Amino acid sequence: MIYFKSPIFFLLIPLLLLFIICLKIRNSKLKKSLINFPQFFIVNDLKKSAKIKFYNIVNILNYIILLLFVIALARPQIGNKTEDVLNQGTDIIVALDVSSSMEAIDFEPINRLEAAKKIAVDFVKTRKYDRVGIVLFSGLAFTQCPLTNDMDTVARFLSYATTNMLSVDGTAIGSAIVTASNRLKDSQAKSKVLILITDGANNIGEVDPITAAQIAQKLNIKIYAIGAGNPEGAYYQVMDPKVGMKLVKVEEQDLDEKTLTKIAEITGGQYFRANNTKMLKNIIFQIDKMEKTEISSIKFASYSEIFDKFILLIFILMLVNIFFENILFRKLT
Numbered sequence: 001m002i003y004f005k006s007p008i009f010f011l012l013i014p015l016l017l018l019f020i021i022c023l024k025i026r027n028s029k030l031k032k033s034l035i036n037f038p039q040f041f042i043v044n045d046l047k048k049s050a051k052i053k054f055y056n057i058v059n060i061l062n063y064i065i066l067l068l069f070v071i072a073l074a075r076p077q078i079g080n081k082t083e084d085v086l087n088q089g090t091d092i093i094v095a096l097d098v099s100s101s102m103e104a105i106d107f108e109p110i111n112r113l114e115a116a117k118k119i120a121v122d123f124v125k126t127r128k129y130d131r132v133g134i135v136l137f138s139g140l141a142f143t144q145c146p147l148t149n150d151m152d153t154v155a156r157f158l159s160y161a162t163t164n165m166l167s168v169d170g171t172a173i174g175s176a177i178v179t180a181s182n183r184l185k186d187s188q189a190k191s192k193v194l195i196l197i198t199d200g201a202n203n204i205g206e207v208d209p210i211t212a213a214q215i216a217q218k219l220n221i222k223i224y225a226i227g228a229g230n231p232e233g234a235y236y237q238v239m240d241p242k243v244g245m246k247l248v249k250v251e252e253q254d255l256d257e258k259t260l261t262k263i264a265e266i267t268g269g270q271y272f273r274a275n276n277t278k279m280l281k282n283i284i285f286q287i288d289k290m291e292k293t294e295i296s297s298i299k300f301a302s303y304s305e306i307f308d309k310f311i312l313l314i315f316i317l318m319l320v321n322i323f324f325e326n327i328l329f330r331k332l333t
Helices: 007-033 040-044 056-073 112-124 151-159 173-184 209-218 257-266 277-290 307-328
Strands: 002-004 076-085 090-097 131-137 141-148 191-198 221-228 234-240 244-250 270-274 297-305
Touching: 007 056, 056 307, 076 307, 090 112, 090 141, 090 173, 112 151, 112 191, 112 277, 131 151, 131 173, 141 151, 141 173, 173 191, 173 209, 173 221, 173 257, 191 257, 191 277, 209 221, 209 257, 221 257, 221 277, 257 270, 270 277
Parallel strands: 090 131, 090 191, 191 221, 221 270
Antiparallel strands: 002 076, 076 297, 131 141, 234 244
């Protein structure tokens, strides 16, 4: 990108324009004062040669040379402005339940899992200076994506999440918290956050959720727990031997809101209940606002002078101009 060290010299451009206008007016008056020959129209009707037609190039070159001279006086420089971020923002792990119950069709666009994935993608793309990772869990928990500031990669890994990707079904909330805590324990970020999204109760795993939350609390990890599911129940796709796939409404599963609330309280976080897609989106928006980190940075730029290139160009154009005036158009002047 080009910058100018002394842009005040651009004020010469209006003066140059005024000078050219005055010169044009003066030449026009001089032309009118000339004495025309009686039969001048005969000469005037003659076909003009190519040299005469292109003679105005000399004047155009003079104007270009003057303009380039002003630009050179303004000291053009080329360089890049950069921004050095002084802190690491927030490290965030999104722990997403991929158990079979997340296929419940009470969230848009398709089911709970697809809605959670879409909203999570929208969330991570707003975190400019943060790092985000993904933990998926059902009967087991594993890291789908380690902490990274490449949000396109995070979004891509989120899109891979399905309910049949783990061999063991169930809801291992404690294991999910421990797995996420292992990813965040060595973080030097100003804030460490775990966003836990589930629609069930802990029913499998080696670590109970409360113990896992206490471990997270000692590591200064804040947990925002989100319970997903409509209290009035949800539809599931089931296979009927007679008619094939059909929708069956099932009453609300055993969402353990008491434990999720306790998990959040232990770590200084908060529990939210999401009955539908709109509520889930609003909850993620609230968490996004609560976990905004003030970023301090130093902006600096490095430049290199390029006015010498303009001087070289002016010199070349002057040589071209001399060639036109003294060689190519010499007999016309």
